[in-house]
């Protein structure tokens with residue numbers, strides 16, 4: 001008998017380098033206000049893309065449209081080159097992992113893993129081999145006969161990940177998959193995700209509130225703001241070269257100094273007390289424009305001895321907080337109008353200043369960026 005499994009018939013050829021393409025995707029639930037406002041996005045095959053943004057910015061709505069649980073009001077979603085905008089979820093070749101593991105409680109681990117393969121008509125002997133492969137992938141060999149309730153939260157989430165990957169999907173969607181786990185387990189699981197992504201190179205779109213997770217796991221991060229992509233870039237660029245004040249403040253901590261542009265041609269800015277400082281101007285046009293100069297706490301340095309920096313402010317220490325590997329120092333400028341934050345590495349070489357001590361804090365021009373006020 002000729003057995004042609006559905007797996008062979010249905011598995012799409014991975015031809016296009018672009019796994020996911022979104023063209024002007026809009027979503028409105030009430031027909032009046034759009035919560036996703038015209039997203040254009042290309043995700044490369046094998047890319048790990050994270051969607052990060054404040055609550056209500058449209059992250060889950062976008063994920064639900066990718067999964068097929070919601071339809072776009074307008075625009076197109078292409079998966080592996082095919083328009084899937086109107087296809088139901090089960091006809092899209094997508095694996096999903098949610099915060100709540102969503103394993104079937106009455107099935108064993110092996111049966112949970114076999115389920116998506118049975119749905120796709122895989123042959124029985126192939127299923128057994130693939131389940132063994134998946135148990136190996138998530139390093140849980142030996143637990144095949146347990147039920148989900150007999151596993152820890154971290155183990156359940158690994159099974160959920162294995163189940164999402166087992167049928168070799170075109171795309172894996174993950175919505176806050178580590179949200180239910182404690183900090184230590186989250187960190188372990190991040191390493192696990194990174195390893196699995198390195199080994200298998202699935203295309204992943206990952207939604208999280210956790211910046212640390214986004215920065216350490218992703219090839220690129222898309223920062224959402226009010227239904228739009230505010231910036232999409234590799235984590236390092238996003239952190240070090242934000243293109244807007246919103247991204248600079250949303251990702252990581254930053255000092256924010258109100259300034260006016262002193263000259264349209266030079267990167268010089270005037271602080272409220274009249275002092276001139278310098279930074280890379282981003283989207284600040286003519287002179288006199290108001291905005292904010294932003295510099296990361298780790299790029300603001302206490303000046304010791306004869307060190308030269310082009311920008312120096314005198315400040316009084318207001319608070320020094322111990323954080324284990326570093327001490328976080330809050331200081332106010334002498335003129336009293338700006339608060340500054342900097343960190344001292346707890347390496348035993350740097351003295352921790354006491355409250356009330358006067359310090360000189362400085363930065364290099366290239367370490368600060370100035371953005372328009374709105």
Ligand SMILES: Nc1ncnc2c1ncn2[C@@H]1O[C@H](COP(=O)(O)OP(=O)(O)OP(=O)(O)O)[C@@H](O)[C@H]1O
Nearest residue numbers: 029030035053054055056057058059060061062209
């Ligand atoms: N099914 C729905 N019906 C009506 N409005 C919805 C629905 N789902 C989401 N919304 C609204 O759409 C907007 C975007 O919500 P969405 O859940 O996509 O944001 P989010 O960025 O994922 O937020 P969070 O991080 O809080 O999950 C919100 O104003 C929300 O109230």
